[in-house]
Amino acid sequence: MSGQYQAIIRHYEDCLAQFGDSHRGVDWPNAADAAKRYRVMLDLIRPSTTEKTLLDLGCGASHLYAYMLDHDVEGLRYAGLDASSAFCALSRKKYPQNEYLCLDVLADPTRLREFDYVVMNGVFTEKREMSFSDMFDYLQRMLAVVFEKTRCGMAFNVMSKQVDWERDDLFHVSLDQLTDFIAKKLSRHYIVRNDYGLYEYTVYVYKEHNGWPTS
Template sequence: MSTDYQTLIRHYEDCLARHGDTHRGVDWPNADDAAKRYRVMLDLIKPSHDGCTLLDFGCGASHLYQYMLDRSVTGIRYAGLDASPAFCELSRKKYPQNEYICLDVIEQPERLGKFDYVVMNGVFTEKRELSYEAMWEYFKRMLLVVFAKTRRGIAFNVMSKEVDWERDDLFHVPLTDLTHFLARELSRHYVVRHDYGLYEYTTYVYKESN
């Protein structure tokens, strides 16, 4: 597989350089919508799993962690991962108490340890200059690697096909394509959420049934 996906990393680093440590610095156009995504991502975690470990995959500037602090979310041991050295350095400076992993898991999957839960917020919403086919292959390969590293479940979002129009730079995934892949390659225990008012959907994939 080519390393064309690294254009995505460079895009987000460009956003950080232009907009700094803000929602636009991670290419979310609206702060309120970004907060809604953080809430939906955290809903992956079962209420009974107090003390669980959570990996914020593609953590960016750790805005999910700040969301947790602002809302006094407890019982979760947070760690962040990003393939961008710029974002890892920023997050470490902001929250030195957290574990941060600067890693391209496609290149070095063996370096990633196991976590109870993994959230991948915004990792797959944009494809930029990649073709749909190239992004789909990257998406599948990444999920196969990450799901093997989780004990309980993962969450990720992609753009919906149920929109008035599609942007060429975004990753709009047909639901049937997604569910066929999940059931055959990852798990039959999944939840698809299209209920939070954005032009995307979030999927939870669990190792075991509820």
């Protein structure tokens, strides 16, 4: 499986080259659904009296940050991470005030430092030519690395199995299979969101039952 996920990165770079800085440039079919995903990702965050750090892993063109600005989201210090140098360059040009990490997390996990929250929107929704087994292995490896560097919680989305038909290039995951891995290897404190009208679901995984660390 080593390196196969690089094809997913190249696919998104092809989308950017074809469609530019838009929802289609990060391979979301329409802007309204993309905005809905940003809202659901941010619902991960628990109320707090202090500023928290947020890592947008797979940030693409920083459309989540644009959503935060448009909706006056406060109390979060945003940072972006992407394995694609093209997307990192675009995001840095748009928002030079933000921190951006151009990093393949699996290739160099030691460079990933801790954040209070991490969101991974669209990182696991497409498997392209990868087999289901290889993609699920990629997901498990990524989540294990990222959750270790997460102080409060993380969010990610995958395609649902409760659909009329499945696309071969998308990653449709059984809820039982996914939550079995989460509960056994990551945390028993998780929430599954399947209430926002798209053919996918989002999972929040927390370190503690109330979303806060013990120290």
